[in-house]
Amino acid sequence: EAGVAQSPRYKIIEKRQSVAFWCNPISGHATLYWYQQILGQGPKLLIQFQNNGVVDDSQLPKDRFSAERLKGVDSTLKIQPAKLEDSAVYLCASSLRTNSNEQFFGPGTRLTVL
Amino acid sequence: QKEVEQDPGPLSVPEGAIVSLNCTYSNSAFQYFMWYRQYSRKGPELLMYTYSSGNKEDGRFTAQVDKSSKYISLFIRDSQPSDSATYLCAMSADSGGYNKLIFGAGTRLAVHP
Numbered sequence: 061e062a063g064v065a066q067s068p069r070y071k072i073i074e075k076r077q078s079v080a081f082w083c084n085p086i087s088g089h090a091t092l093y094w095y096q097q098i099l100g101q102g103p104k105l106l107i108q109f110q111n112n113g114v115v116d117d118s119q120l121p122k123d124r125f126s127a128e129r130l131k132g133v134d135s136t137l138k139i140q141p142a143k144l145e146d147s148a149v150y151l152c153a154s155s156l157r158t159n160s161n162e163q164f165f166g167p168g169t170r171l172t173v174l
Numbered sequence: 175q176k177e178v179e180q181d182p183g184p185l186s187v188p189e190g191a192i193v194s195l196n197c198t199y200s201n202s203a204f205q206y207f208m209w210y211r212q213y214s215r216k217g218p219e220l221l222m223y224t225y226s227s228g229n230k231e232d233g234r235f236t237a238q239v240d241k242s243s244k245y246i247s248l249f250i251r252d253s254q255p256s257d258s259a260t261y262l263c264a265m266s267a268d269s270g271g272y273n274k275l276i277f278g279a280g281t282r283l284a285v286h287p
Contacts, residue, residue, distance in 0.1 A: 064217070100182060102262050102277030103218065115272055151217050158272040161206045161264075165217030 062086065064166035066152050072172045078140035081169045085133070085154030091115075092129055093163060094137050095151040103151055109135065110158045142173045177201050180263055180278030189287050193250040197263035197278045200244065204265040206273060207239050209248045212260045212280065221261075222248060253285045 065084040073079050085092050091110050095103035106125065108115040111132035120127070124143070129135040139146055149170050153163040180197045187193055195209075206225055210218035222237040224230045224246075230237045236249040246265075250257055260280040266273035 100279065102178075102180070102264075102279050103275075104277070105274060108272070108274070110272075116274060153217070159268070161208055161223060161266055161273055161275065162220050163275065165219065167215070167217050 064152055064154055064164055066150075066166040066169055068169055069167065070170045070172075072174065073142055075144055075173050076141040078138065079142055079171065080136050080138045081150050081152075081171075083135045083137070083152030083166060085135075085152070086164055089154035089156055089164070090132070091155045091158045091160065092135050093153040093155075094127055094135070095153065095165075097149045097151055097168070099148070106137070108158070115158055139171075142171075144173050147171055147173045175200055177276050178263060178265060178278040181281055182279050184282040184284060186284045186286065187253055189253060189255060189285055191253050191285070193253050193257070193283060193285075195248040195250075195261050195263075195281050195283070197246050197265075198244055199246075199265055199276075201265070201267065201276075202241075202244070203267035204276075205268060206266045207237070207246050208264040208266075208275070209235075209237055210262040210264055210277075212262060214259075218262055253283075255285050255287055258284050 094106045097103045107117040109129040127137045149168040151168045153165045209222040212218040227241045234251045238247045262280040263278040
């Protein structure tokens with residue numbers, strides 16, 4: 061079974077630029093998550109999708125972050141404009157159901173904002 | 175105060191040692207307790223999952239939950255160099271049909287031969 065795929069793996073941008081990350085969840089997984097993991101911290105949930113609907117985006121900085129999951133499969137997370145404090149690893153995860161505690165994580169995208 | 179507190183370490187032990195990793199939490203609504211393992215440059219992977227209080231054993235790993243003390247532990251017996259990773263505790267409460275995971279900061283473990 062293929063795991064969660066993410067791209068790119070690494071990205072370096074200047075502050076105020078925009079960036080987008082892509083995620084392809086495990087086939088058949090209805091729920092998709094985007095997490096932000098700052099160095100030395102645990103992952104923090106940014107947004108959770110059930111199919112193509114948003115379940116929880118309470119911690120998503122909506123003035124600069126946006127996410128979509130068209131057709132209930134792939135998802136993109138965008139930051140525009142980026143700030144220095146956005147430097148982190150952005151992890152995508154998926155699970156079979158929205159109330160599942162077993163989430164399968166991708167390798168993450170490491171973002172550096174200069 | 176953070177909802178979940180975890181000592182970041184690092185923790186360095188010799189091969190074969192028993193390792194004890196711990197987390198405390200403040201939210202009494204948490205019912206589900208997980209331990210995820212994260213290797214360098216990789217995403218976390220679920221290692222152990224416990225519902226409510228009690229112990230759960232899986233091979234060399236034992237997870238304990240003490241809800242009265244709001245304290246959870248992960249024990250690793252006969253530790254191996256391949257166990258070197260960051261261990262993240264995670265917890266959730268049943269919130270209207272979906273569970274939001276709250277992670278600790280992670281404890282970095284190094285097992286040296």
